[in-house]
Amino acid sequence: MVRADFVIKLGGSAITNKDSPLSPNMEVMEQIARELAKFDLKEKKIVLVYGGGSFGHFIAKRYLSKGAVLSPKGCAEIRAAMLSLAKIITDTFLKYDLPIFVINPSSCFLLKDGEIEPNSSFLIPIERSLQTGLLPAVGGDVVLDSVNGARILSGDRIARLIARRLEVKALIFGTDVDGILTDKGLLRRIKKGEIKRTLAVLGGRPGDVTGGIAGKLREIDSYLSEGGRLAIVFNITRPGLLTKILSGDEVIGTYIG
Ligand SMILES: Nc1ncnc2c1ncn2[C@@H]1O[C@H](COP(=O)(O)OP(=O)(O)O)[C@@H](O)[C@H]1O
Numbered sequence: 001m002v003r004a005d006f007v008i009k010l011g012g013s014a015i016t017n018k019d020s021p022l023s024p025n026m027e028v029m030e031q032i033a034r035e036l037a038k039f040d041l042k043e044k045k046i047v048l049v050y051g052g053g054s055f056g057h058f059i060a061k062r063y064l065s066k067g068a069v070l071s072p073k074g075c076a077e078i079r080a081a082m083l084s085l086a087k088i089i090t091d092t093f094l095k096y097d098l099p100i101f102v103i104n105p106s107s108c109f110l111l112k113d114g115e116i117e118p119n120s121s122f123l124i125p126i127e128r129s130l131q132t133g134l135l136p137a138v139g140g141d142v143v144l145d146s147v148n149g150a151r152i153l154s155g156d157r158i159a160r161l162i163a164r165r166l167e168v169k170a171l172i173f174g175t176d177v178d179g180i181l182t183d184k185g186l187l188r189r190i191k192k193g194e195i196k197r198t199l200a201v202l203g204g205r206p207g208d209v210t211g212g213i214a215g216k217l218r219e220i221d222s223y224l225s226e227g228g229r230l231a232i233v234f235n236i237t238r239p240g241l242l243t244k245i246l247s248g249d250e251v252i253g254t255y256i257g
């Protein structure tokens with residue numbers, strides 16, 4: 001069995017400028033690359049998942065109807081936008097000698113009416129790439145659905161599924177805010193049984209096409225119910241925090257589990 005240390009979801013809110021179409025946030029991407037490059041990936045096994053941000057969500061909004069993407073052209077265009085983002089991330093990480101290896105989510109996952117088909121996840125290439133010393137990366141993207149054309153499979157869900165399979169120490173969500181916020185401020189800790197109550201009191205701006213911060217919390221809830229140990233939501237745009245988390249130190253953020 002292949003295990004990993006961390007699955008890190010690079011939030012679209014962090015690595016892109018979510019309010020501006022097709023706009024990468026190069027400064028944040030470079031900073032993340034610099035921090036990851038400090039670690040020996042043969043020793044610390046990491047899988048990256050990236051969000052669609054101003055690439056995926058921007059195009060997906062045009063074609064989504066009740067959660068489905070029925071137009072073949074829409075599917076192709078969303079893929080194209082995510083391929084552009086994949087290329088930008090790849091080129092940036094390669095500058096720092098990170099052996100990033102992007103794997104196509106529609107080759108790993110199949111849906112049936114929006115849910116992952118039982119036993120249909122094909123994660124062996126991710127496991128094999130880890131064993132090879134690569135830094136596998138999978139993005140939220142359009143994935144085929146046997147009932148209804150195709151759907152968006154969120155980076156948050158992909159991160160949850162991979163983290164369970166590889167039994168990671170922590171499932172880490174990097175965003176552009178300090179963690180889960182309520183009107184009383186940052187929640188430093190949420191216990192497993194408190195997530196549903198937290199969902200009821202969330203404030204903030206409306207979510208992206210995959211449910212925003214509430215969608216993220218729901219994935220974390222499922223992750224913990226399925227036996228996951230710990231999820232962390234933190235601000236990956238603040239320099240040094242990722243390094244600390246990967247070194248085993250506690251940071252400002254929301255620890256869930
Ligand atoms: N209660 C909340 N706590 C934290 N973030 C929130 C909250 N409500 C809305 N947000 C917004 O959710 C964003 C993070 O969710 P999302 O846009 O899905 O990020 P990502 O692109 O990382 O998946 C933050 O940029 C923040 O502005």
Ligand SMILES: [Mg+2]
Binds near residue numbers: 156208
């Ligand atoms: Mg999101």
